[in-house]
Amino acid sequence: MxxxxxxxxxxxxxxxxxxxxxxxxxxxxxxxxIIGPNGAxxxxxxxxxxxxxxxxxxxxxFDGQSVLGxxxxxxxxxxxxxxxxxxxxxxxxxxxxxxxxxxxxxxDGSFALHGIRSVMSEAELRDQAExxxxxxxxxxxxxxxxASMSRGDKRRLEMAMCLVQKPKLLLLDEPTAGMARxxxxxxxxxxxxxxxxxxxxxxxxxxxxxxxxxxxERITVLAQGTPLVEDTPENIKGHPKVKEAYLGEAx
Amino acid sequence: xxxxxKKDASLLLIVAVLVAFAPFLLNPFPEGSAMAQFNAGYPDxxxxxxxxxxxxxxxxxxxGLTGYLSFGHAxxxxxxxxxAVWMFKLLSMNVLPAIVLAVITAGIFxxxxxxxxxxxxxxxxSILTLAFAQMSFALAYSVLTPITGGETGLQLALDDPRILGxxxxxxxxxxxxxxxxLEMRDSVELMxxxxxxxxxxxxxxxxxxxxxxxxLSIRIFRSPFGxxxxxxxxxxxxxxxxxxxxxxxxxxxxxxxxxYAGLAGGLMASMDPLAGAERMFWTASGEVVLMTILGGVGxxxxxxxxxxxxxxxxxxxxxxxxxxLHGWFAFLPDGLEDLVVTMIYPFIGKGWHLTLGIVFMLVVxxxxxxxxxxxxxxxKLFGRKKADNPKSASTEPAE
Amino acid sequence: xxxxxxxxxxGLDKGSAYAxxxxxxxxxxxxxxxxxxxxxxxxxxxAFCAVTLSRLLSLSHEVAIPGEVDFxxxxxxxxxxxVFDIFGEALGSSIIDWAVPLSILFAIPIMILVxxxxxxxxxxxxxxxxxxxxILVTFGLAIxxxxxxxxxxxxxxxPTPAPAAFTGSFDFGALIGFEPNTIIYPYWRLxxxxxxxxxxxAVFAFLQFTTFGMVVRAGMADRETVGLLGINIDKRFTIMxxxxxxxxxxxxxxxxxINSPNYHMxxxxxxxxxxxxxxxxxxxxxxAVLAGFLLGILESFASMREVIDIIPGINQVIIYLxxxxxxxxxxxxxxxxxxxMED
Numbered sequence: 002m003x004x005x006x007x008x009x010x011x012x013x014x015x016x017x018x019x020x021x022x023x024x025x026x027x028x029x030x031x032x033x034x035i036i037g038p039n040g041a042x043x044x045x046x047x048x049x050x051x052x053x054x055x056x057x058x059x060x061x062x063f064d065g066q067s068v069l070g071x072x073x074x075x076x077x078x079x080x081x082x083x084x085x086x087x088x089x090x091x092x093x094x095x096x097x098x099x100x101x102x103x104x105x106x107x108x109d110g111s112f113a114l115h116g117i118r119s120v121m122s123e124a125e126l127r128d129q130a131e132x133x134x135x136x137x138x139x140x141x142x143x144x145x146x147x148a149s150m151s152r153g154d155k156r157r158l159e160m161a162m163c164l165v166q167k168p169k170l171l172l173l174d175e176p177t178a179g180m181a182r183x184x185x186x187x188x189x190x191x192x193x194x195x196x197x198x199x200x201x202x203x204x205x206x207x208x209x210x211x212x213x214x215x216x217x218e219r220i221t222v223l224a225q226g227t228p229l230v231e232d233t234p235e236n237i238k239g240h241p242k243v244k245e246a247y248l249g250e251a252x
Numbered sequence: 253x254x255x256x257x258k259k260d261a262s263l264l265l266i267v268a269v270l271v272a273f274a275p276f277l278l279n280p281f282p283e284g285s286a287m288a289q290f291n292a293g294y295p296d297x298x299x300x301x302x303x304x305x306x307x308x309x310x311x312x313x314x315x316g317l318t319g320y321l322s323f324g325h326a327x328x329x330x331x332x333x334x335x336a337v338w339m340f341k342l343l344s345m346n347v348l349p350a351i352v353l354a355v356i357t358a359g360i361f362x363x364x365x366x367x368x369x370x371x372x373x374x375x376x377x378s379i380l381t382l383a384f385a386q387m388s389f390a391l392a393y394s395v396l397t398p399i400t401g402g403e404t405g406l407q408l409a410l411d412d413p414r415i416l417g418x419x420x421x422x423x424x425x426x427x428x429x430x431x432x433x434l435e436m437r438d439s440v441e442l443m444x445x446x447x448x449x450x451x452x453x454x455x456x457x458x459x460x461x462x463x464x465x466x467x468l469s470i471r472i473f474r475s476p477f478g479x480x481x482x483x484x485x486x487x488x489x490x491x492x493x494x495x496x497x498x499x500x501x502x503x504x505x506x507x508x509x510x511x512y513a514g515l516a517g518g519l520m521a522s523m524d525p526l527a528g529a530e531r532m533f534w535t536a537s538g539e540v541v542l543m544t545i546l547g548g549v550g551x552x553x554x555x556x557x558x559x560x561x562x563x564x565x566x567x568x569x570x571x572x573x574x575x576x577l578h579g580w581f582a583f584l585p586d587g588l589e590d591l592v593v594t595m596i597y598p599f600i601g602k603g604w605h606l607t608l609g610i611v612f613m614l615v616v617x618x619x620x621x622x623x624x625x626x627x628x629x630x631x632k633l634f635g636r637k638k639a640d641n642p643k644s645a646s647t648e649p650a651e
Numbered sequence: 652x653x654x655x656x657x658x659x660x661x662g663l664d665k666g667s668a669y670a671x672x673x674x675x676x677x678x679x680x681x682x683x684x685x686x687x688x689x690x691x692x693x694x695x696x697x698a699f700c701a702v703t704l705s706r707l708l709s710l711s712h713e714v715a716i717p718g719e720v721d722f723x724x725x726x727x728x729x730x731x732x733x734v735f736d737i738f739g740e741a742l743g744s745s746i747i748d749w750a751v752p753l754s755i756l757f758a759i760p761i762m763i764l765v766x767x768x769x770x771x772x773x774x775x776x777x778x779x780x781x782x783x784x785x786i787l788v789t790f791g792l793a794i795x796x797x798x799x800x801x802x803x804x805x806x807x808x809x810p811t812p813a814p815a816a817f818t819g820s821f822d823f824g825a826l827i828g829f830e831p832n833t834i835i836y837p838y839w840r841l842x843x844x845x846x847x848x849x850x851x852x853a854v855f856a857f858l859q860f861t862t863f864g865m866v867v868r869a870g871m872a873d874r875e876t877v878g879l880l881g882i883n884i885d886k887r888f889t890i891m892x893x894x895x896x897x898x899x900x901x902x903x904x905x906x907x908x909i910n911s912p913n914y915h916m917x918x919x920x921x922x923x924x925x926x927x928x929x930x931x932x933x934x935x936x937x938x939a940v941l942a943g944f945l946l947g948i949l950e951s952f953a954s955m956r957e958v959i960d961i962i963p964g965i966n967q968v969i970i971y972l973x974x975x976x977x978x979x980x981x982x983x984x985x986x987x988x989x990x991x992m993e994d
Contacts, residue, residue: 072492073492073493074496077492085493089487089489093486101479102494103495105496106496107495110495115475117471119475162494166494368979375686375786375933378786380975386922387967387968391967395964395967541787606802608794609791612790613795
């Protein structure tokens with residue numbers, strides 16, 4: 002029984018069957034990649050996991066509880082954090098403030114009236130945030146206006162914001178899309194480090210095979226809204242069906 | 253000090269000093285001089301400065317932090333005024349219960365209107381708040397006349413019950429609002445040479461409340477709550493996926509700013525115990541938007557500056573007439589004098605709204621951060637000049 | 652039945668004005684993506700075009716009346732409008748009488764010019780700024796425009812009558828087979844409705860059947876793609892702004908006999924027109940027209956004595972109430988498109 006269990010999920014947009022009978026099981030403390038050609042339904046599946054879309058039929062269980070019908074913030078409170086394709090951070094706030102917000106969300110839940118106590122007085126949360134910033138090598142940028150940072154730094158900040166919440170499941174939506182090779186390699190290293198250091202389950206949607214094969218322990222190949230095959234990276238590499246559906250397209 | 257950092261504490265201190273010495277600062281010109289009409293140190297006007305300051309501070313908590321532009325905030329001010337006047341009619345002329353009821357009533361109103369309006373964002377939110385405010389105005393003007401006094405407004409009468417106070421004074425007049433025996437209209441005049449300074453109890457009462465309101469707004473700005481509100485303005489999607497529910501945060505901000513508006517309305521009624529529906533009209537809501545933008549939206553001191561600036565302009569510019577203009581430009585040759593006066597004339601007196609509109613447009617176009625940004629730019633400009641000087645000095649051999 | 656028809660008719664003139672203003676607002680929002688709070692001011696300027704023209708036409712000079720003296724013994728004079736000198740007395744007086752309809756010709760170029768200046772001079776610079784900034788700057792502009800009008804024309808409403816041929820009312824009920832004197836309707840209101848219908852029809856036809864209109868519609872749907880096709884969309888959008896200004900102006904011109912123009916009429920109509928746009932669906936032209944008439948007629952029904960007796964004050968709040976209900980149940984309005992202003 003995996004931490005995330007997707008059963009018979011279907012989703013239609015008008016005449017288009019975006020997801021057809023998707024079954025997926027992500028085991029705890031593994032890195033599970035979902036790959037597939039454009040339009041295979043990867044993003045739709047992801048949106049069904051985080052509460053942005055509701056599947057027409059089927060069930061999505063996380064940690065023994067259904068996520069269906071819950072809002073994104075409720076699902077986050079259950080322990081799923083999401084990194085977006087283009088980094089979504091609080092651009093008007095400083096790096097430190099960006100880090101503090103998930104800390105507050107983790108400690109106080111989805112809404113808390115903190116009265117008129119100052120942010121400055123929250124020593125414990127500030128420590129947590131600073132620790133995390135040190136871990137991702139961004140402590141020197143703590144007072145920077147986050148919108149003025151480079152894309153790579155924004156990505157790292159977003160990742161740090163997710164990790165500081167100690168999620169049970171980290172969802173990554175093409176974390177290296179549009180990145181230069183060097184940045185991609187940095188991101189891979191960062192993710193590897195995260196995996197080694199923490200007990201965390203990672204589900205990653207990715208286009209870049211290099212990233213997938215350096216990180217994933219299990220791979221699900223999605224084509225036209227249906228899982229084609231699920232296996233270890235070694236077996237996926239040589240799988241004829243996958244070659245036909247995906248790698249063949251790239252070749 | 254008071255849980256503020258050094259910068260905020262000194263800001264609060266500066267505002268407190270300015271407010272305390274306003275009767276001097278706003279009366280720089282001697283009585284009877286040609287410039288005396290620019291004096292703003294009379295109680296009525298000074299009260300309005302601080303009351304509208306409170307209104308704008310509250311509005312800024314909503315608009316400045318969350319970015320939700322309400323076009324109906326005057327409704328809460330109006331509700332606060334009505335509630336306060338009713339308290340004067342039914343309970344007593346003490347301003348404290350009146351103000352407390354004004355704040356609570358406005359808060360409840362804001363809770364209802366905010367709960368509905370905040371289901372939409374952007375321009376839809378603006379239109380919803382506008383619709384609610386216009387509805388309140390229309391109802392106050394017509395159907396609710398028994399509660400609001402309709403067109404004539406809600407006024408005190410000799411036969412009001414006032415169960416905790418006296419219905420009439422010993423002389424048989426309607427009593428005036430006060431605080432445990434002190435009357436709001438009590439004033440002390442200080443003559444210094446040809447200067448006259450007026451210290452009015454009502455003004456100082458409002459000023460103290462404004463300082464408390466200002467202090468609370470600083471605390472809100474610096475609190476985790478304020479940070480969440482800024483996060484809502486910055487990226488609601490990220491906030492959602494960080495496990496936070498934006499709705500109750502915005503609703504709390506809406507209710508708090510509605511209570512500030514109610515407080516302002518209650519104080520307005522405490523200074524002059526009547527309330528009319530026109531306080532709820534949408535142009536009144538527009539005015540507080542102007543104040544906040546003009547001063548600097550999202551800044552601490554901006555709304556206070558903006559409120560002061562607009563109320564000053566309203567009172568001073570609208571008082572200038574063509575005779576005064578002719579007086580000023582009398583040194584010019586006749587033809588030129590007439591020309592200059594004709595050119596300035598549309599902008600003064602009744603035309604002060606034109607000046608306001610133009611100033612407002614210029615601020616939105618060139619100075620989106622308002623007066624505060626203007627001040628910062630000036631400071632930078634002079635700061636750079638200062639910084640340049642040591643540089644030029646440093647070309648000389650070092651010691 | 653006759654009462655219902657009467658209320659529908661009564662709602663038509665206000666509904667026409669709402670529809671025309673809302674149409675322009677939607678055109679501007681749909682093409683330029685700008686929320687124009689100064690649109691009511693354009694309606695008001697249109698009305699004052701009519702005031703100006705009727706004043707210009709009535710300009711007169713003194714002419715001595717031969718053989719008569721006043722009580723002081725000076726030669727008696729009378730005022731003769733200049734138009735009498737040019738066109739003769741008979742034609743001249745009917746020109747003065749027809750000042751309001753004639754103002755249409757006078758107002759179109761002026762309104763287009765005002766619109767283009769507004770767009771090029773100010774609004775162009777706000778395309779990339781947030782909607783809140785656009786609202787604020789056009790709100791400021793609206794204040795400035797109305798104060799300028801107030802300075803030159805004063806604060807009091809200026810009665811501007813319809814041509815004599817259209818003053819008074821007629822028995823509409825008798826025309827369609829009801830008892831005489833059940834449905835009495837003023838001529839000019841019918842003219843106003845017909846005029847609005849023609850203008851709305853013309854705008855839709857223009858957008859539907861001309862290449863220019865096609866490009867604009869394509870631009871409303873997807874600005875970037877149309878820009879990539881190498882079509883200079885900005886220039887066309889400027890012209891659209893002029894057109895929207897002209898529509899609002901014409902609505903104002905013809906409205907003068909119904910309601911004497913004053914400097915704040917623009918703001919009064921703007922608030923309601925915005926409600927109309929939102930109810931119709933931001934960015935939907937048919938929605939704007941539909942909602943305009945719908946709310947105008949609803950307002951008139953709510954003003955019926957029978958209705959007010961049941962729900963007092965409903966006539967004052969009906970439009971806002973409908974707007975609130977619609978916004979909460981159909982966030983995109985009656986005919987709104989997906990993805991417009993939903994951030």
